[in-house]
Amino acid sequence: MNEEMYATALKTALAEIQNVCPDINQTFVLMDNGTIVSGDGQAIDPHIERAINSVQSLAEKALSVGGLDDLLIDGDEGKVYVSQFNGMYSVMALSKHADLPFLRTVTGIILPTILKVLNGIGSETALPTPLKSAPIVPPTPQFRPTLSEPLAKDEEVEETVEESEEEAEETLPPEPLETREAETEAETEVEPPRERIDLPSQQLIVDKFGGLMVRADNVQIDFEILERWSSLLDVKEIQEVDIETFSGKKTRCKAKVISDQKFEGRGLIRIPEKTCEALGLKRGELIRVKPVLPEER
Amino acid sequence: MPVKKKSLQVETGEQVDWAPKAEVKEHVTDIRNLLDRIKAREGVIGYILRASTSATVDIKDPSKIIDYAVLSASALESAESLSEAFKLGAASNIVVEGKGLKILLLTKGEHRISVFMEKNVDHTSIYKELH
Numbered sequence: 040m041n042e043e044m045y046a047t048a049l050k051t052a053l054a055e056i057q058n059v060c061p062d063i064n065q066t067f068v069l070m071d072n073g074t075i076v077s078g079d080g081q082a083i084d085p086h087i088e089r090a091i092n093s094v095q096s097l098a099e100k101a102l103s104v105g106g107l108d109d110l111l112i113d114g115d116e117g118k119v120y121v122s123q124f125n126g127m128y129s130v131m132a133l134s135k136h137a138d139l140p141f142l143r144t145v146t147g148i149i150l151p152t153i154l155k156v157l158n159g160i161g162s163e164t165a166l167p168t169p170l171k172s173a174p175i176v177p178p179t180p181q182f183r184p185t186l187s188e189p190l191a192k193d194e195e196v197e198e199t200v201e202e203s204e205e206e207a208e209e210t211l212p213p214e215p216l217e218t219r220e221a222e223t224e225a226e227t228e229v230e231p232p233r234e235r236i237d238l239p240s241q242q243l244i245v246d247k248f249g250g251l252m253v254r255a256d257n258v259q260i261d262f263e264i265l266e267r268w269s270s271l272l273d274v275k276e277i278q279e280v281d282i283e284t285f286s287g288k289k290t291r292c293k294a295k296v297i298s299d300q301k302f303e304g305r306g307l308i309r310i311p312e313k314t315c316e317a318l319g320l321k322r323g324e325l326i327r328v329k330p331v332l333p334e335e336r
Numbered sequence: 337m338p339v340k341k342k343s344l345q346v347e348t349g350e351q352v353d354w355a356p357k358a359e360v361k362e363h364v365t366d367i368r369n370l371l372d373r374i375k376a377r378e379g380v381i382g383y384i385l386r387a388s389t390s391a392t393v394d395i396k397d398p399s400k401i402i403d404y405a406v407l408s409a410s411a412l413e414s415a416e417s418l419s420e421a422f423k424l425g426a427a428s429n430i431v432v433e434g435k436g437l438k439i440l441l442l443t444k445g446e447h448r449i450s451v452f453m454e455k456n457v458d459h460t461s462i463y464k465e466l467h
Contacts, residue, residue, distance in 0.1 A: 065422070090421035093414040097432075100410040103403035105435030112415045113431075114424025121418075132422040 045157055046076045052153045053078030053129075059145055062137035064117070067091055068150075069128040071323030091130050094121055095322075098128070099247070105301075111139070124150045126323065239268055240329040243308035245320050255317075258282070258292040259302075259309035260328065265294060268330040279331040282310075288318045291331060367447055368392060370466065379457035381437060384408055386448040395452065404439075407432075408450040411441055429463050442466060 053066040057078055066078030069091050077083050083091075094110065101107035107128075110121035118133040120142065129146055133139075241264060248259070258280065265277045280294045292314065297303050308328055310320065320326065364387065371383045375394060382395030384405060395401050415430040430441040433455060440451045440459045444466060451462055 084421070086421045090414075090417040093417045097407075097410045097414040100407045101432070101434050103400075104407060104437055107432065107434055109431070109433040110411070110414070111431045112418055112424060112427050113429050114419050114422075114427045116425040117422065119415075119418045119422050119424060130418075132424075 045070070046074065048153055048157055049076045049150075050078060050080055052149055054080075056145055056149055060138070060142050062134045062142070063131050064134060065132040067130040069094055069130060071126045073321045073323075091128075094128050094130065098123075099322075122146055125154045127154075239271055240327050242325050243328050244306055245315065245322055245324045245326055246302060246307045246309045247312050247315050247320075247322050248309045249312040253311050254293075255311045255313040256292050257295050257311065258314070259295050259297040261303060261305075261307070262296045263304070265296060265330075272330060272332060274333055277330040278333070281329045281331055282308075282318070283327045283329070284318050284320060285325065285327075286319065290314065290318060294330070363445070364390075364447070367444065367449070367466075371449065371451070374451060374462055374465065377457070377462075379454040380462075381452040381454065383452065384450040386450075388446055404450075404452055408439060408441065411439060411450075412448065415441070428467070431459055 049068045049070075053068065053076070057063045057066055063078075065087075067083070067087070068076040068078075070076065073092070073095065075083055075088060075091050094107075097110070098107040106123070107121075108123050110119075112119040115135075117135050118137055118139075120131045120133055120137075120139065122129050122131075122143070124147070127150075129150060131142070131146070133142070243260070243264075260280065268277045269275065277294050279291055281289060281291050283289045292310075297307070297309060302309060308326065310318075315321070318326075364385075367385060371385060371394070374380055375383055381397070382393075382404070384395075385392040393401055393405065395404055411430060411432045415427055419425070419427045426443075428442065430439075432439040432441070436455065438453050438455050438457065438459060440449075440453070440462055442449050442463060449466060451459075451466075453459065453462070
């Protein structure tokens with residue numbers, strides 16, 4: 040299921056919510072990749088777009104207090120109610136005397152349920168668009184035959200790595216059919232990471248971070264992932280990683296362990312804001328990350 | 337738990353005839369006294385009182401002062417932007433709920449007040465008291 044289908048389903052859901060609650064004047068959903076879906080299907084006014092995007096900035100600031108759940112603005116001529124669900128935000132412009140408890144109940148049930156159903160459908164069909172709420176990190180195996188082979192000796196591992204690299208170079212264009220099949224399977228199936236002896240790559244969800252002392256070339260990855268890569272490649276530690284966006288942009292960064300406990304084990308890669316800007320990345324997007332072998336550097 | 341109170345008062349110096357300095361000071365003191373009383377309630381974490389030239393911060397956990405100040409400023413900015421975009425008129429109050437805490441933001445005269453509290457605290461009674 041692709042992003043467009045999510046947007047269509049959310050748009051329909053918003054329209055239905057608007058039918059149930061006549062107090063709602065306008066509805067929007069700010070998706071975790073920054074896309075704004077309008078309930079009436081009309082083009083979004085730039086002022087409204089900017090305002091809704093400011094919610095994303097507020098949500099970032101609210102990370103220090105555990106994230107943003109709800110925001111209610113009570114104005115003289117109406118209200119705005121922003122509510123978080125599955126890592127996305129619904130933004131609703133309401134009349135002055137809107138029944139908030141009823142609205143909370145309706146949106147709190149309908150939107151998460153629809154996402155759950157969509158995720159269910161998405162996992163059965165090809166090419167799901169992973170959401171922030173589903174921190175499942177599917178691996179992208181490149182050479183199927185080596186997947187089930189146990190890692191017997193270190194020498195064997197090294198040899199196979201070299202062979203794989205040579206093979207990869209020789210057969211790069213066109214890509215072997217098996218590789219493509221393996222990649223497609225990895226994208227469609229949701230399964231725990233498996234051991235490989237070729238150069239591993241992993242899809243991770245982008246999370247931005249910033250600060251005065253943050254170096255733009257340092258990214259943060261789960262300790263488990265770095266450890267798995269270092270044992271797989273038989274190196275002391277993974278010092279650098281290659282990042283590749285799905286639009287094809289690449290960069291090499293120093294790899295650090297995620298320093299904040301609350302971001303651990305969620306399949307995230309924390310990238311400095313400047314680097315995100317340079318790569319055109321938004322929070323919640325998926326990127327491919329590969330460790331860099333010491334001799335590659 | 338030690339309570340750290342930061343008072344960043346900047347005096348404007350000049351006063352117009354119709355607003356004697358003593359009265360303005362008294363007004364600020366009234367709000368601050370009221371906020372101090374509210375802060376003593378169970379579940380209330382602290383407050384930030386902003387005026388055009390001064391700010392008073394009283395948060396129970398001093399290590400959180402910057403986080404809370406940044407969040408409160410960002411919430412005000414976002415609320416302003418949303419109010420303008422959706423033509424809500426003047427926002428009488430704003431409530432931001434996070435995972436573990438809640439912030440009530442309101443404007444009283446030239447003062448912008450942010451009250452930080454645990455999620456189970458009834459913010460409407462605080463709002464009524466401050467408004």
